[in-house]
Amino acid sequence: MPRIGYARVSSSSQDLEIQKARLKAAGCEIVRAETGSGASRDGRNELATILEFLRADDELVVLRLDRLGRSTRDVLNLVHELDAKGASLRVLEPEVTTAGGMGRMVITVLGMVADMELTFIRDRQRAGIEAAKQKGVYKGRRKQVDDLKIRRLAAEGASKAKIARDLGVSRMTVYRALKASGTKADEKIE
Structure with a gap:
């Protein structure tokens, strides 16, 4: 066998x-x-x-x-x-x-x-994240791509979908980066 x-x-x-x-x-x-x-x-x-x-x-x-x-x-x-x-x-x-x-x-x-056991692990993880958030320590995952790079590509006329594909991020990440800069998602950056 x-x-x-x-x-x-x-x-x-x-x-x-x-x-x-x-x-x-x-x-x-x-x-x-x-x-x-x-x-x-x-x-x-x-x-x-x-x-x-x-x-x-x-x-x-x-x-x-x-x-x-x-x-x-x-x-x-x-x-x-x-x-x-x-x-x-x-x-x-x-x-x-x-x-x-x-x-x-x-x-x-x-x-x-x-x-x-998996349920317990997830519960402990969730509780730890909540405690860290209350202390102001938890900031979430580190950004993989700089917002400036996203804004620069948008200013060059690239579509949001193309930016997301090229940088390997979600379109929501692109929209958030543009929103954080005060740029509307559908307007070009000058």
Whole structure:
């Protein structure tokens, strides 16, 4: 039974090496790893690649269930997809596999816990942002593009859509920059 390992961290400041080492030690011949949120499968190309190439009797192995996903629905959908291919899921911490009936129930419970944990993380983040705003410390994300550059391009006659495309920002960012300068969004800057 070929074992394929999947490792994931949420941000580039986190280290994948511990997960990779544990997956190799568990007998994974192939280990795919990526950085990205576990809230959904969007943008998780390594996981998509694994799912595409899994065959009957293969086993997808993760260190902890939250590395696979934090949404109960996503996790259960993944288990269903694995079942449809004749493959199974193995979680190393705690040791659980979907190869048996009891394992599916445990995976469901662990998925619900991961989902609940994601809700708690978001609640704490929201509370922290609100507290920082009240202290006047939170200013939001740093600007990616200088307003002066947007105003200069508008003055040169570029459309708002073209400015947004060229600078890789939303049109709303362009409108805000023009509004902040006192320029109406539909007038040219002299």
